[in-house]
Amino acid sequence: MTATTGSTSAVVTRADADGIATLTLDDPKAPVNVMNDAYIESMHAVIDGIERDRDTLRGVIITSAKRSFCAGGDLALLRQADATRADEETARLDAIKHDLRRFETLGLPVVAVLNGSALGGGLELALACHRRIAVDDPRLRVGLPEVGLGLLPGAGGTVRLTRMIGIEAALRVILPAETMDAAAALTLEIIDQIVTDVDAATASARDWISSHPNVVKPWDKRGFRIPGGNGSDPRIADTLPGWIATAHAQAGNLPAPRAAMAAVVEGSLVDADTASQIESRYFVHLSHTEEARNLIDAFFDRQRVSDESEDARADVSAVVDEAVLAEAIAAVRAGADPDVVDRAARCAGWRDGVLKRVDTRALEPSESDWVDAPFADLVDRMLFAPALAASRVQAAEALGDAEVNVASIDAGFPAATGGAARFCQEYSGGAEGFATRAVVLAATYGPRFAPMPSAT
Incomplete structure (x- = not known):
């Protein structure tokens, strides 16, 4: 029955x-x-x-x-x-x-x-x-x-x-x-x-x-x-x-x-x-945490991207990886302790830091580049440099936020931020707060931190 x-x-x-x-x-x-x-x-x-x-x-x-x-x-x-x-x-x-x-x-x-x-x-x-x-x-x-x-x-x-x-x-x-x-x-x-x-x-x-x-x-x-x-x-x-x-x-x-x-x-x-x-x-x-919301958003972003944007996403991934590595090297060459820089990278959310791939010869300090960087600045530099690099590629290739978020996370950008595009938008004070902080970093560490014109 x-x-x-x-x-x-x-x-x-x-x-x-x-x-x-x-x-x-x-x-x-x-x-x-x-x-x-x-x-x-x-x-x-x-x-x-x-x-x-x-x-x-x-x-x-x-x-x-x-x-x-x-x-x-x-x-x-x-x-x-x-x-x-x-x-x-x-x-x-x-x-x-x-x-x-x-x-x-x-x-x-x-x-x-x-x-x-x-x-x-x-x-x-x-x-x-x-x-x-x-x-x-x-x-x-x-x-x-x-x-x-x-x-x-x-x-x-x-x-x-x-x-x-x-x-x-x-x-x-x-x-x-x-x-x-x-x-x-x-x-x-x-x-x-x-x-x-x-x-x-x-x-x-x-x-x-x-x-x-x-x-x-x-x-x-x-x-x-x-x-x-x-x-x-x-x-x-x-x-x-x-x-x-x-x-x-x-x-x-x-x-x-x-x-x-x-x-x-x-x-x-x-x-x-x-x-x-x-x-x-x-x-x-x-x-109720920001990390959970960002990670869930990143999950949905991954569902939105299509194979058609694969090449452009690869470009974003490449510049994100290059930017954070270059920033870490620049910090060490300016006198920061490599262990402190890696600790700042980990605090920013980069798994295992970023310097393990670097030849120690590339980390020789250069007195002409010396800048006394507070730890909070080091943490922000590990995020702002790759996020701004991703923003430039996004503008040049007319990419959507989802593509930038997925590509940057695939390159190691801290997933708990939701990705580079979301980090720029959700930083304290929103896009305006991000731009304000970027201007401060640019004044101290160079024009690479200058915000995109649309963000100012």
Whole structure:
């Protein structure tokens, strides 16, 4: 017997067969599934129905009708995050998490069939299930990329992953914000099985449901301990400073890596539900930061650019790379300590500084060029020089802001600025503030800092 529920416009539909409810993600208004308002409403209604019918069901399978499983949070909505609406945004996030927790404590086995990529909130949905089965597809990717967008996993990812694989392993997944293939996820025990195709995955899910009627998440059992120890374990405490230093070296002095580490470590000291509240607090705070807005904007810029502008973007990338390197060399030749210049570059957001590629012979100080540069000036020079160079190419080749932002970030321009064009526009005081600061730098360090005429 098969029963089907859900309207034709629903994001999540349900079909029952032989006591197993199959929930299918398929947003009719979008090419991929994301956790937008339509998803929240639809998923909540479906779970209400599952709970009402619990006594007649043996289990639940969650899959997708699209090529990917779920792409995660609604970035367009997150781009509009506002600190004045923090309570409303927290309530929305907690509604998503509450429904995932309902799956986890349903009293029925719930299996995620990953027919395609599960990223961010999509993976967090899968982690709330009791088993994850992935299709063997080289295009399938799994990961939590939120830190790369200035955020952290906010739908339970820091909570569940820490309890599944331990603090250190969880941070190695969360902090780099990288994706992995199914085989790597299997090795980390983020997914449980890889099969040949969707039909085989569905069959395996049904078999697993039949053989695991009373499954309970480990952290819902009395006496549960986090693998490897919680944040109070001396072994964890001793290694934390090293993780923090590595995160700063790789990502610069940005709030997201620090908040992610704090959420994982603090959350490990309490029960899962309290850890979820800690995670929500950090997530909502990060969503209001300038870094998150810029990184999300850069993500959208990358979607806007076309192959037709590839050559022009290459020109921008080249001048950005040349400008920052030349500025770093000029600072050293004018008497600045190379280590201080590299530290200024890292403070500006350039990963690993900029001087490691330079022949030391090119860094010999020139007394005729001597200028005593304050550290704040050094930081600004590492940003203004390449941003102005990108602006000149933009004007000469009539490029759009999106092309300039993407090309400059590809060349290493700090992604948390949103790119060179956005940095010029969003600097303190806007374009006028940028021009004013550029004039000051030009008066001290030379005409290369003179702002574009349109910016004055």
